[in-house]
Amino acid sequence: MTPAARHAAAIGILDRWLAGEAAEKALTNWARTNRYAGSGDRAAIRDIVFQSIRCRRSFAHLSGAETGRGLILGALRAAQTDPATVFTGDRFAPAPLTDAEFATETALPPAPSGNVALDCPDWLRPLLDRALGDQALAVLEALRHRAPVFLRVNSLRATVDQAVAALQAEGIDTRPAPLSPRALEVTGNARRVQTSAAFAAGLVELQDAASQAVVDLLPLTAGARVLDLCAGGGGKSLAMAARMSLQIFAHDIDAGRLSDLPARAGRAGAPLHLLDDAEGPERMAPFDLVLADAPCSGSGSWRRAPEAKWRLTAERLTQLCAIQDSILTRAAALVAPGGVLAYATCSLLEDENSDRIAAFLDRHPDWRCDLSRQFTPLDGADGFFAAILRRVD
């Protein structure tokens, strides 16, 4: 496909996204009905679509229209690319600019500023300012760009040097990521990772470096009984299993979220025990450490999942905070005397992080917070929060 044809495809997909369809679904549907597109085309279209979603507000401003066409016209203007090279009207390319679109071409709107330039919903800005202080602008700017791809070297299968060499032999370049000793940033051929022999053999897992750093903070001791209460895909369970020999129990309110975990654990050589509803966490309690990696706004990972930035509402945030409070209360009751409750989110907002810990400590005066840490994209990876809580004897 020509670059213009890829942009034409992105316009159609963005229109469907703006009409309410999830971006992944719109991309999949497009690929199903356009089977001539190769993997390189699909990847390029996906990049155009996701970058337009990240920068929805500033791109729409630059074209004066929040439509698929408007977002792509704004993207081209932001990149200082002549729109006429894409809006050619050739076969498979977008139609030439209309008179109205061309008018904004000759009299460009003023450069975006403030929250428009930062692609930040207005209502969220005070919350981000409160959480991030003078780093807010730099973090918001970072969230306008694509995230790096990180791997975790699975020490149950390989040393870091062995994994780097195996990846290199398959043409995948990496460099150490400073946030965690087993984290690698992929610097070349990231798209080959999931089909590589190194991945199939369990040498590496895809996992954000800050997510790995959160697991590094957990005060684990060999042989401990550990519950991953909100295990989801199991990324943190697998990372804990790779740190040392533990009895790990993985649970999620949505059992479907755990469905890939047995295969992932098998590939990684990580012994995990999945807890279904019948064999629930309460029946298997107490645990030496309970990790509550709670559902959240995902504001720390808006580079990877930018739709969430525009979907989040104040009402949804209030609901999430209530869910986080109830998960913390439930988790605390599962911890053995002298044990640890670890709380984590991939959020940048204090509302979901230190405020939830403060509210928990108000409700549970017999607990104290030993440590808390906020990671932001300025640390090099996704935004994450972690707090380590202990019951006071």
Ligand SMILES: C[S@@+](CC[C@H](N)C(=O)[O-])C[C@H]1O[C@@H](n2cnc3c(N)ncnc32)[C@H](O)[C@@H]1O
């Ligand atoms: C942030 S994700 C977990 C990510 C996962 N720990 C990882 O590292 O890959 C949050 C998970 O919490 C689950 N969840 C939501 N409410 C829950 C609850 N009340 N109890 C347990 N899990 C819950 C969701 O289904 C979701 O899978």
